[in-house]
Amino acid sequence: MTALDQAFVEAALEQLADPYLHRGLVSSGAVKHIDIRGDQVTVTIILGYPAAGIKQSFSQLVTDTLLQLPNIETVRVNFDWQVDVAQVQSEAQRIDGVKNIIAVASGKGGVGKSTTSVNLALALAAEGAKVGILDADIYGPSQQLMLGIADGTRPQQHGVQFMQPISAYGIASMSMAYLVTENTPMVWRGPMASGALVQLLSQTAWGDIDYLIIDMPPGTGDIQLTLAQKVPVTGAVIVTTPQDIALLDAKKGIEMFHKVGVPVLGVVENMAVHTCSQCGHSEHIFGDGGGERIAEEYGVEMMGALPLNLTIRQQTDEGKPSVVAEPDGDIAAIYREIARKMAAQVSLKAMGGAAIFPNIEMTND
Structure with a gap:
């Protein structure tokens, strides 16, 4: 092939947008290598976020696009991802082994925040990431129940001052529920609860984690402020329902994160529509x-x-x-789509928020 043909390959790839960053594959930095040998082309694409759910379909799209170019008979696509550490505004010390910390929050209780947290953590794992989840609701922890961890399960000591997280469905978890009984109320003032959160986070041996999901308690109080000030949070996801009172509180949550310098990655809406199981009628x-x-x-x-x-x-x-109960179901598909969008937003921060123009290596033998 000629040099002009090589330019055609790059131009064709640039016309294909990163599925979640909506930038050309070349200018977004996803195309790492183009190898041309006669009428065969091999393209290496590495996204900045896990994307196992779209690997096959997107690889096929790249293949079909390049096969339309003249003189190309065979296309091979090497599709992978690499999660990098995103930039954060906080000067707080990073947690060993943890690349990115995502707070899942809501302005009020009862909007499905914990359900969203656990399903997003499991969805990220299903997409190919190494994931941990921290139950930061000191007063009302729920992740032990949601992850199916048996009552009485206790974390093992790791080294001198660390605890080994409890593993469930391939993700690492830590919760105050592992340290007390379900009948033990946490009658603590705000500073004590905040201190417990920092201790749970910093004294857990998380290992190598791409994303640590923090299931936040509802509201905008001491624990939320402590998190923002003492933990290098990459970004926050706000969970709400469509009703006006929930939206009002969700706005307060967004404003709080803005004031403490934690970027909001996006919004997830729970209970958006109900479809009757008997007649099929849908109603908001x-x-x-x-x-x-x-x-x-x-x-x-x-x-x-x-x-x-x-x-x-x-x-x-x-x-x-849902993500593990019915991995091929419609609900799991929604959570995995949200997880990819969320991870893509994190990858933008890992790139500094700007498009990266890579040095593409082309060979023509």
Whole structure:
């Protein structure tokens, strides 16, 4: 092939957008290598976020696009991802082994924040990431139940001052529920709870983690402020429902993160629509489009909407969240789509928020 043909390959790849960053594959830095040998082309694409769910379809899209070019008979696509450490505004010391910390928060309780947290953690793992989850709701921890961890399970000591996280469905977890009994109320003032959170986070031997999901307690109080000030949080995801009161509190959550310098990655809307299991009629019980409105108002991404579905609640109560209970189901697909969007936003921060123009290595033998 000629040098002009090589330019055609690069130009064709640039016309294909990164699925979640919406930038050309070349200018986004995803294309790492182009190898041309006669009529055979091998392209290496490495995304900055896990994307196992789209690996096959996107590789096929790249293949079909290049096969339309003249003189190309065979295309091979090497598709992979590499999660890097994102830049953070906080000067807090990083947690050993943890690349990125994502806070999942809500302004009020009862909007499905913990359910969203555990399913997003499991969705990231299903996409190919190494994931941990920290239950930061000191007063009302729920992740032990949602992950199906037996009562009485206690973390083992790791070294002198660290605890070994509890593994469930391939993710590492830590919760105050592992340290107390379910009948022990945490009658603590705010500073004590905040100190316990920092201790749980910093004294857990997380190992190598791409994403640590923090399931935040509802509200905008001491624990949230402590997290922002003492933990290098990469970004926050706000969970809401469409109803006006939930949206009002979600706005407060967004404003709080803005004030403490933690970027909001996007909004997830729970209980968006209910479809009757008997007649199939769909109805927006709690309102319509609230998540989209708040995302647009604050200039953040609307990452996805979950239906008001009985199985979501049943599966988490049974200790087997939707992503693992029905991995090929519609609900799991929504969570995995949200997880990819969230991880893509984190990858932007790893690139400094700007497009990276790579040095593409081309060979022509």
